[in-house]
Amino acid sequence: MTKSENDGQAMNTGIIIVAAGRGTRAGGELPKQWQCVGGQPVARWTLAAFTGRGPIVMVIHPDDRAEAEAAAQGLDVRLISGGAERAASVLAGLEALAEFAPDKVLIHDVARPCVTATVIEAVLAALDTHAGAAPALAVTDALWTGDAGLVSGTQDRTGLYRAQTPQGFDFAQILSAHRAHTGGAADDVAVARAAGMTVAIVPGDEANLKITEAGDFSRAAKQLRGNMDVRLGNGFDVHAFEDGDHVMLCGVAVPHTHKLKGHSDADVGMHAVTDALYGALAEGDIGRHFPPSDPKWKGAESAIFLRHAVNLARTRGYAIGNIDLTLICERPKIGPHAAEMTSKMADVMDLDSSRISIKATTSERLGFTGREEGIAALATATLVSS
Ligand SMILES: Nc1ccn([C@@H]2O[C@H](COP(=O)(O)OP(=O)(O)OP(=O)(O)O)[C@@H](O)[C@H]2O)c(=O)n1
Numbered sequence: 001m002t003k004s005e006n007d008g009q010a011m012n013t014g015i016i017i018v019a020a021g022r023g024t025r026a027g028g029e030l031p032k033q034w035q036c037v038g039g040q041p042v043a044r045w046t047l048a049a050f051t052g053r054g055p056i057v058m059v060i061h062p063d064d065r066a067e068a069e070a071a072a073q074g075l076d077v078r079l080i081s082g083g084a085e086r087a088a089s090v091l092a093g094l095e096a097l098a099e100f101a102p103d104k105v106l107i108h109d110v111a112r113p114c115v116t117a118t119v120i121e122a123v124l125a126a127l128d129t130h131a132g133a134a135p136a137l138a139v140t141d142a143l144w145t146g147d148a149g150l151v152s153g154t155q156d157r158t159g160l161y162r163a164q165t166p167q168g169f170d171f172a173q174i175l176s177a178h179r180a181h182t183g184g185a186a187d188d189v190a191v192a193r194a195a196g197m198t199v200a201i202v203p204g205d206e207a208n209l210k211i212t213e214a215g216d217f218s219r220a221a222k223q224l225r226g227n228m229d230v231r232l233g234n235g236f237d238v239h240a241f242e243d244g245d246h247v248m249l250c251g252v253a254v255p256h257t258h259k260l261k262g263h264s265d266a267d268v269g270m271h272a273v274t275d276a277l278y279g280a281l282a283e284g285d286i287g288r289h290f291p292p293s294d295p296k297w298k299g300a301e302s303a304i305f306l307r308h309a310v311n312l313a314r315t316r317g318y319a320i321g322n323i324d325l326t327l328i329c330e331r332p333k334i335g336p337h338a339a340e341m342t343s344k345m346a347d348v349m350d351l352d353s354s355r356i357s358i359k360a361t362t363s364e365r366l367g368f369t370g371r372e373e374g375i376a377a378l379a380t381a382t383l384v385s386s
């Protein structure tokens with residue numbers, strides 16, 4: 001991940017996912033963040049919730065690199081080594097993020113995979129007016145002290161909150177607060193307050209639980225199932241042939257007796273996939289985002305449109321489930337180029353190629369594709385949010 005690769009995204013916010021803990025209370029053969037809930041590692045859910053919001057640094061234990069790489073596969077995440085205490089891991093993350101010079105930073109426990117976009121956005125909004133902001137829930141149960149199984153006293157709950165993450169801060173201020181902090185701290189709000197920063201409380205969410213004990217895995221799985229929003233979109237596009245010697249299909253220049261006619265590079269395959277993503281988001285189509293009347297897009301690479309749709313989906317908290325594209329033409333033959341097209345699309349979409357299907361059919365010489373007047377493309381996309 002480089003600074004320039006993130007240009008155009010939410011560049012002023014950096015993300016730190018602290019994942020260097022050992023998960024001793026949760027048990028299991030692997031630390032809790034690498035164990036699966038709802039079919040994928042805890043860490044992957046957590047990373048997906050922040051993808052598209054800015055550069056992500058995940059702080060890990062040096063022994064966990066293989067598990068971390070598997071959990072982050074296909075996502076733009078920098079892995080760095082943490083320390084023995086949570087605060088040391090956060091400081092390592094802040095130092096690594098300094099290269100991106102973010103204005104703000106969100107610091108989140110990997111062990112909170114059910115965090116919602118609403119909570120993240122509430123923290124970010126509060127950072128417009130405060131140096132720090134964090135989600136929390138007011139304590140609603142009565143509080144007691146206990147001793148040897150007996151209630152030994154009661155505790156006034158007025159003004160008490162249960163703290164959650166992500167905790168958000170002005171980047172420069174929290175970096176210097178962490179550098180100056182000595183001794184333990186339960187969280188980054190404690191470090192910030194010790195340095196004199198004010199921290200706003202924003203509404204937390206019961207769903208944003210921290211996997212701490214073994215029983216929390218099933219609670220998280222239930223939550224992830226319940227929160228999951230699956231969206232499906234389809235896209236259809238047609239471009240006519242004109243004189244030329246190659247067609248652009250899914251980012252690959254395929255030699256042919258004609259080229260495709262269009263305002264942009266006329267990559268009919270990418271256009272259909274882009275429209276499927278916009279469709280899944282109920283965001284209209286390419287024309288709404290990149291009007292053909294705008295000379296700026298004349299001859300433009302269609303990868304620009306596709307990346308925009310992908311980033312829009314990720315910014316809204318969706319991961320791309322899969323893409324299925326059918327190209328309809330008699331010629332050129334797609335089969336020999338399908339692997340290269342898949343790899344190019346995977347690259348542009350920053351998506352594992354196993355989630356991309358590119359296939360082709362003829363229309364049995366019927367209709368405009370049968371008469372070789374042009375190429376049609378039909379795409380389906382699924383988006384999954386937690
Ligand atoms: N040295 C540490 C300790 C904790 N953490 C992270 O801080 C978060 C909150 O910590 P906790 O839930 O206590 O996780 P563990 O330390 O892994 O759990 P345990 O205390 O049961 O071992 C977790 O995302 C954990 O990975 C970290 O990055 N570095």
Ligand SMILES: C[C@](O)(CO)[C@H](O)COP(=O)(O)O
Pocket residue numbers: 086109162163164165186187188210212
């Ligand atoms: C930061 C935190 O998630 C706020 O609730 C929590 O303090 C970290 O977990 P730990 O169990 O206290 O290490």
